[in-house]
Amino acid sequence: MDRRDFLKTVGAVGVGIAAADASASTAVHAPPDAFGVLVDTTACIGCRKCEWACNQVNELPVQPLEEFEDKAVFAAMRRPDAGNFTVVNQWPRQEHEGNVWAKVQCLHCNDPACASACLVSALEKQPNGAVKYDPWRCMGCRYCMVACPFQIPAYQYADALSPEVRKCTFCVERISAGERPGCVEICPVECLIYGKREELLSLAHERIGAYPDRYLDHVYGEHEVGGTSWLYIAGQPFPSLGFPELGEQSPARITENIQHGIFRRFIAPVALYATLAQVMWLGSRKDEVAAAAHKAEQHGEEHHE
Amino acid sequence: MSSHVHAAPIRMRFFTRGTWVLVALMAVGFCFAAVRFTKGIGAVTNLDNQWPWGIWIAIDIACGVALAAGGFTTAALAHVFHREKFEPIVRPALITAMLGYTVVVIGLLADLGRYYNVWHPMVPSMWSGHSVLFEVGICVMFYLTVLYIEFLPMVTERFRGRVALPGALRPLNGFVEGLLRLFDRTLGRIMSVFIIAGVVLSCMHQSSLGALMVIAPYKMHPLWWTQVLPLLFLLSAFCVGPCMVIFESILASRAFGRRPEMEVLGPLSKILPVLLFFFISTKAMDLAVRGQLYRLADGSWQSVVFLVEMGFGFVLPFLMFFSARVRRSPRLLFTAATLVIFGVAMNRIDVFLVAFRPVYATKHYFPHVGELAITTGLIAFLIFAYRFVVLNFPVMHVEDAASQRGEGVPHA
Ligand code: SF4
Ligand code: SF4
Ligand code: SF4
Numbered sequence: 001m002d003r004r005d006f007l008k009t010v011g012a013v014g015v016g017i018a019a020a021d022a023s024a025s026t027a028v029h030a031p032p033d034a035f036g037v038l039v040d041t042t043a044c045i046g047c048r049k050c051e052w053a054c055n056q057v058n059e060l061p062v063q064p065l066e067e068f069e070d071k072a073v074f075a076a077m078r079r080p081d082a083g084n085f086t087v088v089n090q091w092p093r094q095e096h097e098g099n100v101w102a103k104v105q106c107l108h109c110n111d112p113a114c115a116s117a118c119l120v121s122a123l124e125k126q127p128n129g130a131v132k133y134d135p136w137r138c139m140g141c142r143y144c145m146v147a148c149p150f151q152i153p154a155y156q157y158a159d160a161l162s163p164e165v166r167k168c169t170f171c172v173e174r175i176s177a178g179e180r181p182g183c184v185e186i187c188p189v190e191c192l193i194y195g196k197r198e199e200l201l202s203l204a205h206e207r208i209g210a211y212p213d214r215y216l217d218h219v220y221g222e223h224e225v226g227g228t229s230w231l232y233i234a235g236q237p238f239p240s241l242g243f244p245e246l247g248e249q250s251p252a253r254i255t256e257n258i259q260h261g262i263f264r265r266f267i268a269p270v271a272l273y274a275t276l277a278q279v280m281w282l283g284s285r286k287d288e289v290a291a292a293a294h295k296a297e298q299h300g301e302e303h304h305e
Numbered sequence: 306m307s308s309h310v311h312a313a314p315i316r317m318r319f320f321t322r323g324t325w326v327l328v329a330l331m332a333v334g335f336c337f338a339a340v341r342f343t344k345g346i347g348a349v350t351n352l353d354n355q356w357p358w359g360i361w362i363a364i365d366i367a368c369g370v371a372l373a374a375g376g377f378t379t380a381a382l383a384h385v386f387h388r389e390k391f392e393p394i395v396r397p398a399l400i401t402a403m404l405g406y407t408v409v410v411i412g413l414l415a416d417l418g419r420y421y422n423v424w425h426p427m428v429p430s431m432w433s434g435h436s437v438l439f440e441v442g443i444c445v446m447f448y449l450t451v452l453y454i455e456f457l458p459m460v461t462e463r464f465r466g467r468v469a470l471p472g473a474l475r476p477l478n479g480f481v482e483g484l485l486r487l488f489d490r491t492l493g494r495i496m497s498v499f500i501i502a503g504v505v506l507s508c509m510h511q512s513s514l515g516a517l518m519v520i521a522p523y524k525m526h527p528l529w530w531t532q533v534l535p536l537l538f539l540l541s542a543f544c545v546g547p548c549m550v551i552f553e554s555i556l557a558s559r560a561f562g563r564r565p566e567m568e569v570l571g572p573l574s575k576i577l578p579v580l581l582f583f584f585i586s587t588k589a590m591d592l593a594v595r596g597q598l599y600r601l602a603d604g605s606w607q608s609v610v611f612l613v614e615m616g617f618g619f620v621l622p623f624l625m626f627f628s629a630r631v632r633r634s635p636r637l638l639f640t641a642a643t644l645v646i647f648g649v650a651m652n653r654i655d656v657f658l659v660a661f662r663p664v665y666a667t668k669h670y671f672p673h674v675g676e677l678a679i680t681t682g683l684i685a686f687l688i689f690a691y692r693f694v695v696l697n698f699p700v701m702h703v704e705d706a707a708s709q710r711g712e713g714v715p716h717a
Contacts (some may be wrong), residue, residue, distance in 0.1 A: 079665055081354060117520055119439035120422075120431040139425055140418020143438050145357035147520045151664040154354045155418065157347030163418040244664050246523060255520045256435050258535060262512070263440070269505050276385050276501045283387035 034110070034129030035175055036197035036229040037184060038204055039103055041241060042214055043191040046074070046090055046101035050183035050192065054086045054105075057171055057182030077242060080104060082154040085168040086183060094236040102241045103183070103192070105168035106131060106152045107221055108229035109250065116252030117147035123165075129197060129229040130170035138165060149225055149246055170229070197229055204233050226250030312396055312699035314463070315561050319696055323560075327685040334682015337675040341415055349675025355663035356670040363657035364680050365412030368650045369405055370445070370514055371542055375553070376402025376452065377507035378546025382573075384500045393569055393702035394550050396459065400694050401553060403452040406445065408687045415679055437516045444510035451503040455496070459698045461489040511542040518656055528600055528611045529660035531591050540584040544619075545649040547573050547580070551642035555635055557701065560692075565635045566702070574632050574641070581623040581645070588615065610651075610659055618648015 048068040055062050060083050074090035086105035093100045108131045115123040115131060122137035123144055140163055145153045156163040171181035175194075179185075184192040193200065201222060208215040220238050221228035224246045232238070239245055262268050341349045352359050375398035383391040414420040425431045426442045433439045468482045515538025522530055531537070551570050558565040592598050601608050625631045625641040632638060658670065672680075695701050 077665070079354065113520055116435050117438065119433050119436040119442055120425045121433045121436075137422070137425060137431055138419055139422045140420070141416070141438065142352075142357035142418070143436075143517070145354065146518075146524070146661075149521075149523045149664070151355065151524075155352075155357065156345075157350075157352060158345045159418075160341075160343055160345040160348075163345065242665075244523060251520045251522055252435070254522065254532060255437055255516055258516055258519065258532060259435070259437055259440065259513075262535070263434075263509075269509055272508060273501055273505045276381070276504055277497075280385045280387070280497060280501065283385075287387060287389075 031110075031125065031127045031129060034127070034197045034229055035170075035195065036108070036129055036200050036231060037181065038193040038195075038200040039230065039232045040191050040193070040207070041100055041102050041232060041234040043189050044088070044101040044103065045189055045191075046071070046088055046099065047188065048073075048088050049186045049188065050103055051084065051086055051088060053182040053186035054168070055084065057174065058085060058169065060084065074099075078104075080106075080152060080154060080167065082156045082164075082166040085166065089242055091241050094240060100234070100236070100241060102232070102234075102243075104242070105183075105230070106170070107150060108168075108170050109225055110228060111226035111250035111252050113147040113149060113225070113251045114144035114153060116250075116256060117143045119143070126172065128172070128175055130172040130175065132169070132172055133165055133167065135162070135164045140165075147251065149244065149251060197231070200231055204231055208233060223248045226253070311703065312393075312459075312462075312701060313703045314698055315696050315701055317561065317696065319693065324689065324692065327689045330685035331682050331689065334679045334685070337678040338415060338682070340675065341679065346416075346418060349673060349679070351670060351673040351676070355666055355668070356661075358657060358661075359670060360654075360658070360672045360676050360680055361412055361416040363654045364650075365416070365683060366409055367514060367653035367657055369409040369412065370511065371538075371545055371649050371653055372549055372646065373402040373405030373409070374507070374511065374542040374546035375549035376405075376546075377504050378543060379550055380455075380500050381504045384497070385504060391569060391573060393566055394554060394573070396700045396702075397553060397557065397695070398546075398550050399452065399455055400691060400700050401549065403449075403456055404687050404690045404694070406449045406452060407690075408683050409445065410449065411686075412680070412683055437513055437520065440513045441510050441517065444506045444513065448503060448506040448510065451499050451506065454492075454499050455503065457492055458489065458496070459700060461485050461492070463698050465489060507542075508539060512536065512539040514538055515656070518660070521661070524662055524664060526607050526660040526662060527595070527597050528592070528607055529656050531595060533587065533591050534656070537584065537588060537591070540580070540587060541649050541652060544577065544580045544584050544645055547577055548622075548642040548645040548649075551638055552646055555639045555642075557695070558635075561695075561701070563701075567633065567635060567638075570635075570638060571632045574626055574638055577626040577641075577645070578623060581619055581626065585615070585619050585623060588619075607659065610655060614648055614651045614655055617644060618651055619645070622648070 049065070052063075052065050052068040054060070071090075077089050078084075078087040080087055086103055088101050088103050090099045090101050108125075108129055110125070112123065112125055112131045115121070115125055118138075119141065120137045120139060122134045122139075124132055124134075126132050140155075142153075142155055142165070144165060145151075145155065152167050154166045156166065171179075171183075174181060180194045184194040193203070195203075201219065204219045204222075208217055208219070214235055215233050216235060216237065218234075218238065220232040220234070220243055221230055226249060232243070234241055337349050346352060350359055350361075379391060379395050379398040382388045383395045414423060417423060426433075426439055427446070465485050466482070468478050468485065470478055470481065512535035515534040515536070518525060518530070519532060519534050551574060554570055555565045557563075592601075601612060622641040622644040625637065625644075628637075630637065631641055661670075
């Protein structure tokens with residue numbers, strides 16, 4: 001193969017790779033009018049009605065409401081799982097007698113690590129704030145579960161045929177239809193407040209400002225991992241209520257920056273390809289020259305195959 | 306073939322006691338796989354919502370891909386950088402990579418909850434360029450294709466000039482023969498494209514495999530979590546590639562009753578101190594820059610694991626490869642190469658399992674017997690398939706045709 005042919009074939013492959021760059025993505029921003037829920041843990045009475053309502057609206061195995069009145073479950077910390085998208089945990093109240101309760105579910109991150117991880121975009125942040133799951137796209141790799149900093153997505157490990165990743169849906173059908181999420185609607189004490197995330201943030205800061213004795217000056221979810229649609233306020237530090245301490249950058253930004261740094265417009269792979277091709281061609285030229293010289297020398301003795 | 310050294314199928318009996326052991330291990334794995342596909346992942350694994358990934362990812366996939374690195378490192382050395390003296394090891398390394406990646410894909414199918422959707426990343430409407438796993442998946446798929454294309458010349462070589470169709474098909478012999486020749490020639494002309502593509506694709510996914518866990522900074526032990534994980538994975542793949550070749554070559558020479566190719570392996574091992582130096586120094590600098598060096602002395606079990614991984618898996622063989630005595634002795638060379646393989650395998654397991662700390666951990670993960678059985682079955686299958694290929698295709702180099710002729714042992 002002569003040099004032009006060689007470079008032509010090599011070049012064609014390079015262009016092919018570059019064309020595949022259509023998948024390069026841009027940074028994810030918090031949708032401007034995302035909805036959210038403000039959870040005021042100082043108001044929660046631990047009635048677990050939200051758990052029941054969630055199971056109702058999501059058609060999860062529904063037990064009678066009375067079963068949710070059982071306070072014995074508070075003995076151990078619980079986590080949401082494939083059959084319960086939300087759970088309420090009880091924590092000792094600091095500096096006072098009694099307990100505090102905190103509801104747990106997907107926080108619907110502004111820049112969700114789970115969605116960034118998913119290789120088929122089965123999880124996606126919707127303009128209304130919900131991080132929505134599409135089982136038809138999902139391959140069941142469970143990388144989203146590895147990525148979520150809150151350990152939220154659960155998996156149907158017992159299902160052999162069509163297991164799903166399961167988590168709070170933010171009642172996406174209800175909120176798209178202008179209704180409130182099931183858990184918010186049932187809450188008897190307005191511990192859960194549904195609205196535009198921006199407005200909820202101002203409300204949270206208003207409350208903190210008005211009752212500095214009641215609240216800690218920290219809205220959990222305002223900045224954590226790039227901000228979340230669900231926000232929490234509390235009277236004691238969040239780690240004492242089972243919340244992880246997290247930085248302000250979404251883990252999605254770290255990997256995507258590396259990924260885009262290396263693969264930006266496929267410059268690095270194409271350059272590597274071109275360099276290797278050049279090295280290979282130069283080397284083979286040298287070999288050919290050497291072989292030709294060798295052949296010329298031995299001409300006559302050499303027999304043909 | 307004009308040269309006195311060429312590749313040829315090894316002539317020996319396929320089924321030995323060892324082969325039957327492999328068959329037994331494969332059968333056990335197969336039974337557990339049957340349970341996995343009828344009763345679900347939960348029935349044969351200890352995975353749960355805290356521990357979404359287990360040894361199927363850490364060993365079958367992460368170690369599998371790393372240990373198949375011999376394929377692209379030797380292809381780069383022998384073909385791109387024209388170190389022709391390494392030619393004899395290119396084909397065995399290529400076969401290991403081809404079969405290794407095949408096993409990686411089979412292992413992946415067991416781990417995917419919806420394995421029948423494994424083709425989804427190829428559909429443009431599902432492309433997710435933001436996902437590291439997407440990059441890994443696409444590269445592995447392309448690379449596997451490249452590996453099979455690189456294997457084709459061995460197939461045409463095997464049958465060229467020997468086409469002998471039975472009975473009524475006999476008149477077609479000449480035609481098939483001609484096709485094979487044409488195919489072989491075309492392939493020979495464009496093969497360089499695939500060789501380079503294989504090297505580039507390997508560099509891409511070996512590093513991306515390291516980037517996978519970068520997305521879980523809050524769930525990883527700081528001794529292993531770093532933004533330079535992709536670079537570390539790439540550098541350690543460079544290290545383990547030649548070591549796998551040395552390991553396999555010496556092992557194969559025993560299994561097939563041949564002399565170890567020390568005249569190739571010795572020079573090959575000369576580059577290892579350099580490669581290992583890059584890996585060890587990058588790792589040390591990373592720990593220093595992140596201010597985590599003090600953790601090495603904190604006495605936690607993770608620090609012990611880390612020191613064993615680095616000490617025995619990288620630093621010790623690094624020192625060994627310096628010595629000419631080690632490079633000349635098959636036994637010592639084998640030991641040093643095995644240490645690096647141990648180090649890299651341990652590093653992958655450490656990154657994917659040991660370093661992983663669920664936010665709300667209530668238990669430790671230890672593989673279920675089903676996970677172990679399926680993984681063992683896959684490894685057995687790999688060795689079984691390797692044996693089949695080298696006994697039937699021109700993979701291994703023979704010194705002269707005479708030593709192979711006249712043994713008369715039928716091969717499978
Ligand atoms: S909390 Fe977890 S599952 Fe929910 S959006 Fe954030 S990363 Fe995804
Ligand atoms: S399990 Fe499904 S949703 Fe989660 S990352 Fe994999 S493909 Fe995406
Ligand atoms: S928003 Fe809907 S899915 Fe989520 S916890 Fe509330 S009721 Fe359950």
